Every structure is written in structure tokens, then in C-alpha cells.
Amino acid sequence: MSNGKVNLEGVMLFEQPFARVPFENYRKVFRTSQRVIERELTAVQASSNDLAKRAKLGSPDPEEAVKSIDAMIGRVEGLKRKLSDLQDTVGSSTQDVMRERLQHLMSIEEVYSSKDGDYAQWEEIRLDRWLVDWVLRHGKERSARKIAQERDIERLVDIELFMDIRRIEDALRSRSCAEALAWCSENKSALRKLKSTLEFDLRLQEYIELARTRKTREAIAYSRKHLVSWQDTHITQIQQASALLAFPPTTNCNPYKRLYDPTRWSNLILSFRLAIFNLNTLPSEPLLHLALYGGLSSLKLPTCYDHVTKNVDCPVCDPWLGRLAEEVPFSHHVNSTIVCRMSGRIMDEDNPPMAFPNGYVYSREALEDMATWNDGKVKCPRSGEECDFSKLRKVYIS
CATH class of the missing domain: 1.10.287 (Helix Hairpins)
Known part of the structure; x- marks a missing residue:
């Protein structure tokens, strides 16, 4: 803006x-x-x-x-x-x-x-949408639906999409590829354009599970039916999978031990989520986080990480938002922005900085408020020095 x-x-x-x-x-x-x-x-x-x-x-x-x-x-x-x-x-x-x-x-x-009041209303709806997106990404569909109903934004949020994602991911956690493979079949052409290998990874995992249970004949038949068609692009993995039948799940041979590793299911969940997000141009991070990143990157300064110069009103200095701020670069300011340590407000031509005789600087608005309640006297909160408001000097920023 x-x-x-x-x-x-x-x-x-x-x-x-x-x-x-x-x-x-x-x-x-x-x-x-x-x-x-x-x-x-x-x-x-x-x-x-x-x-x-x-x-x-x-x-x-x-x-x-x-x-x-x-x-x-x-x-x-x-x-x-x-x-x-x-x-x-x-x-x-x-x-x-x-x-x-x-x-x-x-x-x-x-x-x-x-x-404009219409813009404030539009912004409020956008924030509601981002909150629902954040809740959905953390698997809380009931809460998301309740927020959407109360705010009347059910058609403006993607509850059904995230419910499908949750259903397929739950199936993968239960070590079943059927739901994910059905989704791949429905979106075959789109996944091909994205050059996604998700379907092959799922097929390979089903083959590995047959090898794990030592169903050799079924594994060979499955490979001929579902893996051979990928040989132009995945020949090395198919060859390694073929040799897997000669190794039991307890093997210590690293290439085959990795294929039997149960953490492959977690990787499949991440691959599926990445594929469905890419298909719908959804970012991998919640929209709320991306908006916060944008704001934090304009505020983040090295002084935010110094306990002496921390500001309680600064979002970057906040313990929770500060964790998000760690992932964004420091702000590049051509002109310095001076913030009053007393009020947390920016000091500019409308609220100029005023200096105590000892050199400490605060905003005029904060000092005027203090003088109003203290018979025209002001006190430096850091040094304890007290003087009349008239003794303060206006500071000019160059």
C-alpha cells in the first residue's frame, strides 16, 4: 500500500x-x-x-x-x-x-x-480465510468448519480439499497406497506435466511390502505389471528393487536396508502433500505464515536479537513470532526508522525526538504526556534524571 x-x-x-x-x-x-x-x-x-x-x-x-x-x-x-x-x-x-x-x-x-470501510471488511475476511487454512493444515477440520460457518465463508475456503488430503495421508500412515494411487489415476495427466514421480514411488512401496512379507511370486508379477512400464526413467531403481527379493527385511546391506526402512512411508506422505499442493498452486507453508514472513522481513533488524535493545512492542522481538522471523532476511532500510523506547511509536516530523540533558532521546508525544501528569516535569526511565519539559532539546535527524 x-x-x-x-x-x-x-x-x-x-x-x-x-x-x-x-x-x-x-x-x-x-x-x-x-x-x-x-x-x-x-x-x-x-x-x-x-x-x-x-x-x-x-x-x-x-x-x-x-x-x-x-x-x-x-x-x-x-x-x-x-x-x-x-x-x-x-x-x-x-x-x-x-x-x-x-x-x-x-x-x-x-x-x-x-x-475505505469496504477494504477493512475485505481484509477481515481474508484473515478469516488464512486462519481456516492454518487450522486445516494442522488437521483440525471440525474447528475449521466451525470458523467457516460462523464467519459465513464456507465457499471461500478449501475444507473439502484438506479433508481429502487427510483421508489419503491417514491411509498412507496405515501403510496402504490404494487411496493415493486412486488419486494419481484421477490426476495422471496433470502429474505428468508436473513431472511428478509420486505414482512410481507408491508402486515401488507396494512392491517393497510384498518383498517384506516374502511373497516372491506376487512381487515378481506386480513388478511386471506396474514397474516395468517405468523402466525408461527409473531403470536403476527397478533393478535394485528386483535384487531386493534376495535380501530379507533384516539385512544390513545399506542399499536394501534403506528400501525396507519404515520411514519411507513418511517420505511418501510428504511427496503426496507436495504433489497435491503443486497441483492446486498451494504453498507448502500456511498462507498466514507467508503473510507474517512478509511483514517480519520489513521489521527484522540485528537489534531484535540483542537483549539490551529488544522492544516489547516489536513483533520480531516477540518470542512466538520471533521464531518465524528467524527464517527471513534482515530488513534493508535506506533511511533509519527511530522508535521511541518509552511509547514504542515511530519518531518523525509529526512526533520528533527530544533529548534530555544527559543525551537520552524519546518522542515528544510520550514526554508531553508525562509532563501533563507530572506538573511539567519529565523523568528519563533509563537514567532516572528529572528535569522540566522546557529543558529538553529537539533533535534533528540527518
Whole structure:
């Protein structure tokens, strides 16, 4: 924000996932519809070609021809019902979410000043969304849903997405790849564009579990069915997996001991979360943290880490926010910003610094307040020196 104007470009930097998630959901609806159409119309086309072929060979049996045509009509009618149900149940709700989110983003374009009440309201909704995002990332769906309901922002947050993430991650913690593999199948083309190896990693883990239980024949069959197709890009891992059958789970041979390591399941959870976040352009960190990083990076100074110069009103000096501040660089100030140690307010031309005879400097506003309540006298909180307000000297910053 500069001169009270809303920095739309800066605001929109945080809003890409906000519009992308429902878009991805609608793409899934479209792909599902496309698969249904292709499957049913392919069957109708095959029946039609078969009927035409029999007609060329001679007069087909009228009853069989009518049955074949009725079957084709039934398939088309069934296709219409399926598409209608899909649109009514999923497509319509997804469209509503997209429409409401885009309208929410458009509303900020009509706000020209940060002092506008509409902007304050928009900011409040954004903070609510970030809080829900933070709660969801910590696995507290019930709390997130309650906040969303109370603040009336259910269509502005991604509760369903994070519930899917939680469901698949719970399955992986239970050492089952089925849910994650089903998700990979639904998003195969998108994962291919991202060059994600998640599906191979899941297939390899299922193979390892067969090897762990010494189901050699099943492991070999599984490898032929699911791993061999990846040999152009993962030949070394496939070869190592093939040799795994010769080593028991208790082996101390490092390459194969690592394959049997149970911590691979934790890595799979991290890989899945990274893949689904990338697919929906969601950052790996909570949006609330990213916003705090931006603010903290503009405030962080070396003095924040000196116990003598710590300021109780400084966010970087705060014990909790300070941990986040450790990950951001120090602020680069072309001009120094001087903060009153007494009031925590910035000293500038409207609130100039005033110096005691001993050289200690505080803001005029803080000293005027002190003089008002102390018969015109002021006292330095650090040295204890006391004097009349008139004895203070104005300090000019160059």
C-alpha cells in the first residue's frame, strides 16, 4: 500500500490458490464427463458399425436391428442422465464456488483507498480465510468448519480439499497406497506435466511390502505389471528393487536396508502433500505464515536479537513470532526508522525526538504526556534524571 492506495498486485500475489482450487475441481468434473462420454459413445458407435456391416452383408433380422437400436438409444439416454447427475451434484456446486470467489476478488478492485470501510471488511475476511487454512493444515477440520460457518465463508475456503488430503495421508500412515494411487489415476495427466514421480514411488512401496512379507511370486508379477512400464526413467531403481527379493527385511546391506526402512512411508506422505499442493498452486507453508514472513522481513533488524535493545512492542522481538522471523532476511532500510523506547511509536516530523540533558532521546508525544501528569516535569526511565519539559532539546535527524 502506498499513499493510502490499495496495492492490488501485492494483494493478488496471495490469491492465486484461492481461484485455482475450484478451477482444478471443475477440471476433474470435466474430465470425468469426458471419460463417460467417450466410453458410452464408443459403445454406441461400435453397435452402429456392427449393424451397418450386417446390413451390407444382407437384410438383417428386423427384431435384432430394433433391439440393437433400442440398446443404443438406452445408452444415449443413460449417458444424458449420468451427465445431468454429475452436473447437478458436483458441477453446479463447483461453479457456484468459482463464481463467489471471483466476485470476492473483483470486489477489491472497486476499492481505491486502504481507509475505505469496504477494504477493512475485505481484509477481515481474508484473515478469516488464512486462519481456516492454518487450522486445516494442522488437521483440525471440525474447528475449521466451525470458523467457516460462523464467519459465513464456507465457499471461500478449501475444507473439502484438506479433508481429502487427510483421508489419503491417514491411509498412507496405515501403510496402504490404494487411496493415493486412486488419486494419481484421477490426476495422471496433470502429474505428468508436473513431472511428478509420486505414482512410481507408491508402486515401488507396494512392491517393497510384498518383498517384506516374502511373497516372491506376487512381487515378481506386480513388478511386471506396474514397474516395468517405468523402466525408461527409473531403470536403476527397478533393478535394485528386483535384487531386493534376495535380501530379507533384516539385512544390513545399506542399499536394501534403506528400501525396507519404515520411514519411507513418511517420505511418501510428504511427496503426496507436495504433489497435491503443486497441483492446486498451494504453498507448502500456511498462507498466514507467508503473510507474517512478509511483514517480519520489513521489521527484522540485528537489534531484535540483542537483549539490551529488544522492544516489547516489536513483533520480531516477540518470542512466538520471533521464531518465524528467524527464517527471513534482515530488513534493508535506506533511511533509519527511530522508535521511541518509552511509547514504542515511530519518531518523525509529526512526533520528533527530544533529548534530555544527559543525551537520552524519546518522542515528544510520550514526554508531553508525562509532563501533563507530572506538573511539567519529565523523568528519563533509563537514567532516572528529572528535569522540566522546557529543558529538553529537539533533535534533528540527518
